[in-house]
Amino acid sequence: MLRILRHGLLGLAVLLGLFSTTPPASAAYPDRPVHWLIGFSPGGPVDIVARIMAQWLSERLGQQVIVENRTGSGGNIAAAAAVNSPPDGYTLLFVAPNNAISTSLYKKLPFDFLRDTVPVASIMQLTNMLVVSNAFPPKTVQEFIDYCKANPGKVSYASSGNGTSVHMSAELFKVMTKCDMVHVPYRGSAIAFPDIISNKVQLIFDNLPSAMEQVKGGNVRALGVTSPQRWPSVPDVPAIAETVPGFESVGFYGISAPKGTPPEVIEVLNKAVGEALKDPKLVAKLAETGGIPKPMTPAEFGKLVASETEKWRKVVEFAGVSVD
Numbered sequence: 001m002l003r004i005l006r007h008g009l010l011g012l013a014v015l016l017g018l019f020s021t022t023p024p025a026s027a028a029y030p031d032r033p034v035h036w037l038i039g040f041s042p043g044g045p046v047d048i049v050a051r052i053m054a055q056w057l058s059e060r061l062g063q064q065v066i067v068e069n070r071t072g073s074g075g076n077i078a079a080a081a082a083v084n085s086p087p088d089g090y091t092l093l094f095v096a097p098n099n100a101i102s103t104s105l106y107k108k109l110p111f112d113f114l115r116d117t118v119p120v121a122s123i124m125q126l127t128n129m130l131v132v133s134n135a136f137p138p139k140t141v142q143e144f145i146d147y148c149k150a151n152p153g154k155v156s157y158a159s160s161g162n163g164t165s166v167h168m169s170a171e172l173f174k175v176m177t178k179c180d181m182v183h184v185p186y187r188g189s190a191i192a193f194p195d196i197i198s199n200k201v202q203l204i205f206d207n208l209p210s211a212m213e214q215v216k217g218g219n220v221r222a223l224g225v226t227s228p229q230r231w232p233s234v235p236d237v238p239a240i241a242e243t244v245p246g247f248e249s250v251g252f253y254g255i256s257a258p259k260g261t262p263p264e265v266i267e268v269l270n271k272a273v274g275e276a277l278k279d280p281k282l283v284a285k286l287a288e289t290g291g292i293p294k295p296m297t298p299a300e301f302g303k304l305v306a307s308e309t310e311k312w313r314k315v316v317e318f319a320g321v322s323v324d
Helices: 002-020 045-061 073-083 097-105 141-150 165-177 189-197 208-216 263-276 280-288 298-319
Strands: 034-038 065-069 091-095 117-133 155-159 181-185 203-207 220-225 250-258
Touching: 034 045, 034 073, 045 065, 045 117, 045 203, 045 208, 045 263, 045 280, 073 091, 073 097, 073 117, 073 250, 091 117, 097 165, 097 250, 097 298, 117 141, 117 165, 117 189, 117 208, 117 263, 117 298, 141 220, 155 165, 155 189, 165 181, 165 203, 165 298, 189 203, 189 208, 189 220, 203 208, 208 220, 250 263, 250 298
Parallel strands: 034 065, 034 091, 155 181, 155 203
Antiparallel strands: 091 250, 117 203, 117 220, 117 250
């Protein structure tokens, strides 16, 4: 009887163990849709790249990766929503220079980006492009500078929101050239382009993906790129630095998650992004946007975001701009 009881208890323990054992996060993740928050409007450069990546990741991970546009405050509304989400890997944030810039530009953020998020993966590197309305007279960067100086305060530039690289590229340009321009922020560059095309606002230093689309469509003219040298995908467009020595604004796209997200989940996502950036078809799509794939480990991406945060802090101080 004792032997039967002992065997019965052992069997019960094994049975309970089968029900109570939780598989590692890396084995179970993801088992439902993943929400990827982006801080800008549909049709803009961030949205374009996010949807390219989301489609590939959905197929690779076996669960839908849903792109959610949470616009406003230079991407900080999306960042706040991500920071306050459960750290389980089911809410991710699209990271770009705006996150690095906002740390010093905004004085009253309800979060600390470097402290409250963890790096997941780098996607690509890209430049911005200075594009102007076809009705705007200047045809070169030097003509643009001359025109601004001859018409102080009469030229306005659009941005995808306060604290974006689109905004700060223009502010850096203003400081380095002594051009007096008026800032008109929008909730994403896609929303701004109708006003640029109609010459209501004269120009934008937009991320290359959407700027290229508008240039190819003949809606605006390209005057220069913000990288220190000419950008590989648009070699005929001069670097602004050719006219303004030392001018540079090169950006990055990547993914972060709320602090506390399990390392196993981060590993799954980083591996998936790394595989995506080896897929010739996906790389070709990114190339069409003007992006250069830049796969990194989470630690490498974290160092990049930290260094970009410090770089843009200096630019914010140099330009003397802030948002309360």
